[in-house]
Amino acid sequence: MQTIRIFFSFIFPIFSEECCGGRPERKTAERDANRHYRAVEGEMFLMPCIESVSSHNNTVCSAAGEGAEGRSFHCGTKFSVEAKHSGKYTCSGSKLSFHLQVVKRSESSLGCFLSEENSVELLIKKGGTVPCPGHTCSNNTDTIWYKDHKAVSEQNRKSCQTWNGALYLCRVFALDTGVYFCDRQILEQGVNWTFRRAVNVTVIHNVSDPPTILYPGGNAIQDVELGLPHTLECRVRFTFETKSSREVLWYMWNYGCKTENMTLLPTEEEFRQFPETSECEVFGRVHIEQVTRQHLNQRYTCIARNIIGNSSATIQLKEKTRVKWSSLVEYPVASLLFVAGLGIVLRVKWLEIQLLCRSYFKHRKQDGDEKEFDVFLSCVWSPSPAEVEGILTNSDEDACLTGVDPLTTREGVCTQRPLEVVLPRVIEEQWGYRLCLLERDVAPGGAFTNDVVLAIQRSRMLICLLSADYLSNSNAVFVLESGIQALLQNSALKLLPIWTGRASASLVQPDSPLPTLVQRALKVLPSLDWTSAQPSTSGFWRSLRKAMPDQRVKLDSLAPNQLILT
Structure with a gap:
């Protein structure tokens, strides 16, 4: 079939020249077998092929040498060439081997071949020329053009070549959009180089409508x-057309409505281009670094035009009304945060709040006959009561036992004795008052825990004499913890801790840690401090007398020296 075609080209040369009157492209298989190729860094490159079209997909060209791993391409592959692609390539299934040299895209590397003609727009159904980059460097017209992996001269279309090596398409079709490659022969230092350049061809349609904003x-x-x-942004849609025919501009009206203003x-x-719809969009933007009141008094117009006509749209700036966040957000948010915070505090401190309320406020009437x-x-006895009683003289002991009230007794008489001895008397x-002491009023032989709980239930008030020995005694701590639990369950019970032998409750450090309930309760429960070495204890006795339950005996039955004002 190819022989017949060549035969007819000699007999009927006019058909091979077709519409342009120039020479047809010769067969290029021997050109593809050239051993040296040169490409420009950043441009598309087409892997050369010499086999028939049916075997292109089975031919792989691979780089040889050190560090060439991963540089393998099928015959006819298009890729963006980089400096790392330079080297020698051998192709499987053929005798083709070639050397590829990638040059930098600079004037010193390319010389006069540095050309910006890498992108061409052609109008559909018209004739168009695709120049080879750097075609003005010489009069060499022996240029071979490729589209995909096949020479243009071997494709079934009307095309011819101008004398400067540019590709002329007699009639442009939509399928002509794509990347074309032109091969130009260069002789340097006895080496014949094939300089392969890429040209992006875009087919545009006839413009029939003005742009749409x-x-x-x-x-x-x-x-x-x-x-x-x-x-300020203006988004305009154009029908697919040349870049030179479309335009998007922003104008500012200084005053009035005249164009000169x-x-x-x-x-x-x-x-943004949309080839599938034959349309494109252009975004025209103007940036205002800082909006002033002068900008509010001006109008801004976007004008979009092409060869058919133009369209316009106007924007006027208006100061944004700021919402008063204080009235709409701050107050509700502040209220919400306050309620949430209050809820958290109540949840964390609920035990302390309960103890405070039950200690200072009586919710139920106390009835002395019920208990x-x-x-x-x-308390914890240390030292033993017998040893302590021996400390006092006979006159002092008589003074404490004759019924003289501690508020009126001379200073230092009864306070020399430990509080656990003086306080019961x-x-x-x-x-x-009717006093309950475990070692005296509870029958021996019973369970200690049951005896403690029963004694608390039978009493109107619980007094705990706290000291380092007390807080280190597990039985004593159990009595205190049981009293706290009873206070939480029954607001009629009164609980009074009395700290002895120290100035502050925080100074006592028991050997074993106290239960959490006891630790939290001791921080908030009202308490009294007792120190026998202090100058006068009358303040302690007055505070204790006020904290005691209501007196059960009648005042007229007491001796005059036993009357205490509460």
Whole structure:
């Protein structure tokens, strides 16, 4: 078939020249077998082939030498060439081997071959020329053009070549869009180089409509904030056309409505192409670094035009009304945060709050006849009572036992004795309360825990004499913890801790850690401090007398020296 074609080309040369009258391209298989190729870094490159079309997909050209791993391409592959692609290539299934040299895209490397003619737009159904980059360097017309992996001369279309080596398409079709490659022969130092360059060809349609402004529509108002940057954007849709025929501009009206009062603004363009719809969109933007009140008094117009006509849209800036956040957000948010914070505090401190309320406020009326004892006294004896009683002289002991009230007794008489010795006699013998002591009023042989719980239930008030020995005694701590639990369950019970032998409750450090309930309760429960070495203890006895339950005996039955004002 190829022989017949060559035969007819000699007999009927006019058909081979076709519409342009020039020479047809010769067969190029021997050109593809050239051993040296040169390409420009960053451009598309087409892997050369010499086999028939049916075997192209089975031919792989691979780079040889050190560091060439991964540089393998099928015959006819298009890829963006880089400096690392330089080297010698051998192709499987053929005798083809070639050397590829990638040169930098600079004037010193390319010389006069440095050309920006790498992109061409052709109008559909018209004739068009595709120049080979750097075609002005010489009069060499022996240029071979490729589209995909096949020479243009071997494709079934009308084409011919101008004398400068440019490709001329007699009639442009939509399928002509793509990347074309032109091979130009260069002889350097006895080596014949094939300089392969790429040209992007875009086929555009005839323009039939003016551009359409998608945004803004008509006359628009945009809200802006003074002192902040703002961007004016105009989005325009064009039918697929040449870049030179489309234009998007922004103007500012200084005053009035006359054209001479318009000021052209620097416009930044962004181009988006949609080949499937034969349309494109252009975004024209103007950046205002800082909005002032002067910008509010001016109008801004976007004008889009092509060879058919133009369209326009106007924008006016308006100061944005700031919402008073204090009235709409701050107060509700502050209230919400306050309620949430209060809820968290109540949840964390609920135990302390309960103890405070039950200690200072009586929710139920106390009835003395309902309880067997007025006071349940919990203490740790150290040293033993017998040893302590031997400290006092006979006169001092008589003074403490004759019924003289501690508030009126001379200073230093009864206070020399430990509080666990003095306090039971004062409460029971002088003040007339019914006192419960575990070692005296509870029958031996029972369970300690049951005896403690029962004694608390039978008493109106629990007094605990706290000391380092007390807090280190597990039985004593159990009495205190049981009293705290009873206070949480029954607000009629009164609980009074009395710290002895120290100035502050925080100084006591028991050997074993106290239960959490006890630790939290001791921080908030009202308490009294007792120190026998202090100058006068009358303040302690007055505070204790006020904290005691209501007196059960009648005042007229007491001796005159036993009357205590509460």
